[in-house]
Amino acid sequence: MSGYWAGIMAILCFNIVVAYSVFLPAASGQLNLGAAGFVAIGAYSSGYISTDLGAPMLLAILLGALVTGFVAFVISFPILRTRGVYMVLATFAFAEVVQGVFINLEVFGAAAGYPVAAFADLNVIVPLTIGVVVFVFFLMTTRLGLSMRAVHDDEPVATLFGVHARFTQVTAFTLGGVVAGIGGAIWAHNFNYVEIQNFNILLSIFVLLYVLIGGTQTAFGPLIGAVFFTLMPEALRVSEEWRFVIFGILIILMMVVRPEGLVTRTMLDRIKGPFIRRKPAPVVDS
Amino acid sequence: MPDSVLSFQNVSKNFSGLRVIDEVTFDVERGSRTALIGPNGAGKTTVFNLISGVYPIDQGQVLLDGDDISTLPVRQRINRGISRSFQNIRLMPHLSAVENVMLGQHSHSRSIGSLLFPLGWLPRNRWAKQAEEALAQAGLGTYPGEVVANLPYGVQKRIEVVRAMISEPKVLMLDEPAAGLNEQETEDLRLLLEQVSERGVTLLVVEHDMQFVRRLCDQVVVLNFGKKIFEGLASEVQEDQAVKEAYLGTEDVGDAA
Incomplete structure (x- = not known):
């Protein structure tokens, strides 16, 4: 694989992982505009653990993810007290605080950035990404996943049926933090340099767009959204000066045509329909 | 003495100073099929919301099997045996x-x-x-x-x-389950609920379709303007003067429905 395509592939993996970090809370009804903050924590912490503490890279990635998950867990309690646009603002504010902290921390190189020694190539990044995708797909088929989607659709009714909405949302937010930490670790060990400027509001907005354009109803949404947003600008390179104009128009068209996202439950059912015809369950006498 | 599974005792509820449930008391017998009826705005759905915990009660108690569940968190009430459907899907x-x-x-x-x-x-x-x-x-x-x-x-x-x-559940609360159903669907639903009832589940049903109520329910509680005006057998409700007046506003009526 050429260096160009290896680079695209690494970015694609990073985008997919970070998209899932936003999808998990979104699947339980929480919009996170602070993905960049969590990614930054994952990048700096895993980089520090592998470079300064000398831990093996995979262990550093794991620990970086756990550190980010812990921060997400702690921060979820005040953030989950907010709703709707206020939650969006709260997560955005969190990311800004993270940026402000790292830019002043000399131990992480402050504004100059932090060099990371160990290199993660595609042999590390791709399996990690596949692992995240499989984990999220698995999670969404579990009762916890069902609870998340129920809380997303109608929190009061989910509560009436015994779902602990707060537990579900905190869990989703924390797992999102862990996944964002993996994304940050991938970034740190693939680019070997962590600069806080890379984790700005634009990253948070783009990642949220991957999820919203891809669709929050199924675990396919963030995957399709991230693939679309990563590969489409590359595919449009044939028209160098117009590619971002065309890309912008495509996004607007998608929002008009498919306001619930590219992939919806109904669409998946239509695709599955001709292939899977389930026999109705037998009527059992009570 | 009847075996009461659910007891609504002297319950009141105010919204912005307006009393929507006014010292209402009634018992739901274990295994019964009880209808909670009344004109629009009588407070039927509010009673469901108070039992299931959607609204906190201002005064009184809700007892399930003798235990006060009034202060129990909403999500724990289903574990105690309260389940419900909704007026709007x-x-x-x-x-x-x-x-x-x-x-x-x-x-x-x-x-x-x-x-x-x-x-x-x-x-x-x-x-x-x-x-x-x-x-x-x-x-x-x-x-x-x-x-x-x-x-x-x-x-x-x-x-x-x-x-x-x-x-x-011990008590299945259904808020207008037959609303919007055609005749056949309503009959299918009634048969289904009879099967559920035969398993020992107590039914508490809010319903405007009086034919459905008459065919399904054995007990009736009638509310009007947040007050209980009747509690008794389904066969007796149509003869009750207060119920007739609540529905039609006149004494000269033949059918409360």
């Missing part, structure tokens, strides 16, 4: 019919292990099988995998009833 629109019904099983599967049990990856697992059978029993066997937002109103209404039933 409140299914999860992006979930399939079987997933909506599986939500009704949630109170039976709250351990960490069962939270991480892959319902979707093990086809026809215990939970899915039970939910599909419950749907089939309600005549909805062809819909389990369908996203509910795409289903007809009558089907959604019945799925909501199945979701409430599957939690195996």
Whole structure:
């Protein structure tokens, strides 16, 4: 694989992982505009653990993810007290605080950035990404996943049926933090340099767009959204000066045509329909 | 003395100074099919919301099997045996019919292990099988995998009833279950509820379709302007003067419906 395509592939993996970090809370009804903050924590912490503490890279990635998950867990309690646009603002504010902290921390190189020694190539990044995708797909088929989607659709009714909405949302937010930490670790060990400027509001907005354009109803949404947003600008390179104009128009068209996202439950059912015809369950006498 | 499973004792509720439930007391006998009726705005759905914990009560007590559940958190009431449906459909629109019904099983599967049990990856697992059978029993066997937002109103209404039933409640509260159903669907629903009742589940039903009430219920509680005006046998409600006046505002009536 050429260096160009290896680079695209690494970015694609990073985008997919970070998209899932936003999808998990979104699947339980929480919009996170602070993905960049969590990614930054994952990048700096895993980089520090592998470079300064000398831990093996995979262990550093794991620990970086756990550190980010812990921060997400702690921060979820005040953030989950907010709703709707206020939650969006709260997560955005969190990311800004993270940026402000790292830019002043000399131990992480402050504004100059932090060099990371160990290199993660595609042999590390791709399996990690596949692992995240499989984990999220698995999670969404579990009762916890069902609870998340129920809380997303109608929190009061989910509560009436015994779902602990707060537990579900905190869990989703924390797992999102862990996944964002993996994304940050991938970034740190693939680019070997962590600069806080890379984790700005634009990253948070783009990642949220991957999820919203891809669709929050199924675990396919963030995957399709991230693939679309990563590969489409590359595919449009044939028209160098117009590619971002065309890309912008495509996004607007998608929002008009498919306001619930590219992939919806109904669409998946239509695709599955001709292939899977389930026999109705037998009527059992009570 | 009748064996009361649910007791609503001297309960009052105010909204912005307006008293919508005024010192209402009634008992629901174990295994009975009790209708809660009254004109629009009488406070029937508010009573359901007070029992299920959607609204906190201002005064009085709600007893389930003699225990005060008035201060119990909303999500714990289903564990104690209270389950309900809604006047306006409140299914999860992006979930399939079987997933909506599986939500009704949630109170039976709250351990960490069962939270991480892959319902979707093990086809026809215990939970899915039970939910599909419950749907089939309600005549909805062809819909389990369908996203509910795409289903007809009558089907959604019945799925909501199945979701409430599957939690195996002591008291199943149904808020206008027959609203919007055609004649055949209403009759199918009545037969289904009779089956549920025969299993020992107590039914508390808010319903405007008096024919449905007469055929299903044995006990009736009537509310008007937040006050109880009648409590007794279904066969006696039509002869009650206060009930006639509440519905028609005149003494010269033949049928409260």
